[in-house]
Amino acid sequence: MINGDEDNTVASGKVAIVYASVHHGNTRQIATLLASQLDAELMTVEEAMGRCLKAYRVVGFGSGIYFGRHHHSLLKLVDSWNEAPDRVFIFSTAGLPILRSLQHTALRGRLVKKGCSVLGEFCCRGWDTVGPLWLMGGINRKHPNERDLDRARRFAEKLLASR
Ligand SMILES: Cc1cc2nc3c(=O)[nH]c(=O)nc-3n(C[C@H](O)[C@H](O)[C@H](O)COP(=O)(O)O)c2cc1C
Incomplete structure (x- = not known):
C-alpha cells in the first residue's frame, strides 16, 4: 500500500510510465506529456528492467508499433516479471492507429496474463x-501534433478520474 491509504484512484498513488x-x-512525446499530466515517474524500458514496478499504484506502458506490436523490449520486460503491477494502461503511436486494438494485443495479452x-x-x-x-517523406508527417497531444491530455484526465 502506498501512502497508507485505501483509495484506489490513479490520483491517490504514485504512477510510473515506461516507454520505448x-x-x-514520437512515443517519447506522448510519454512525456502523460508523465507531466499524471505527475508520473518517466523511465525507459532499459531503466525499468529489473525494477519492481509492483510498488507503483499504476504503471503506463507504451512504444511505437513495429510489425503489428509494441517494441520487443517492452514485451520482454513484461515476460521477465515475477511480480506484476496491479493496475496498468497502454499507449502507442503508430502509422495506422486505426489498428490500435489489434496492434495492442501482444502487450495487452501479456499484461492480462500476468494479472494486471x-x-x-x-x-x-x-x-x-x-x-x-x-x-x-513518410506518412503522418508532423504527428503527434497538437490535436494528438490534446487527446492524450484527455486520456490522462480520464485515468485520473477512473476507479
Ligand atoms: C520497423 C518499423 C515497423 C513498423 N510497423 C508498423 C506497423 O506494423 N503498424 C503501424 O501502425 N505502424 C508501424 N510503424 C510505424 C511506427 O509505429 C510509428 O512511426 C511510430 O510512431 C514510431 O514510434 P517511435 O518514433 O516512438 O519509435 C513501423 C515503423 C517502423 C520503423
Whole structure:
C-alpha cells in the first residue's frame, strides 16, 4: 500500500510510465506529456528492467508499433516479471492507429496474463518513414501534433478520474 491509504484512484498513488521510442521519438512525446499530466515517474524500458514496478499504484506502458506490436523490449520486460503491477494502461503511436486494438494485443495479452488490470488504452498517429515510405517523406508527417497531444491530455484526465 502506498501512502497508507485505501483509495484506489490513479490520483491517490504514485504512477510510473515506461516507454520505448526508437523510430522518431514520437512515443517519447506522448510519454512525456502523460508523465507531466499524471505527475508520473518517466523511465525507459532499459531503466525499468529489473525494477519492481509492483510498488507503483499504476504503471503506463507504451512504444511505437513495429510489425503489428509494441517494441520487443517492452514485451520482454513484461515476460521477465515475477511480480506484476496491479493496475496498468497502454499507449502507442503508430502509422495506422486505426489498428490500435489489434496492434495492442501482444502487450495487452501479456499484461492480462500476468494479472494486471488494464485501465485504458491510447494510440495516436506517429510520423512513419519505414521502408519505401521515406522516399515520399513518410506518412503522418508532423504527428503527434497538437490535436494528438490534446487527446492524450484527455486520456490522462480520464485515468485520473477512473476507479
Ligand atoms: C520497423 C518499423 C515497423 C513498423 N510497423 C508498423 C506497423 O506494423 N503498424 C503501424 O501502425 N505502424 C508501424 N510503424 C510505424 C511506427 O509505429 C510509428 O512511426 C511510430 O510512431 C514510431 O514510434 P517511435 O518514433 O516512438 O519509435 C513501423 C515503423 C517502423 C520503423
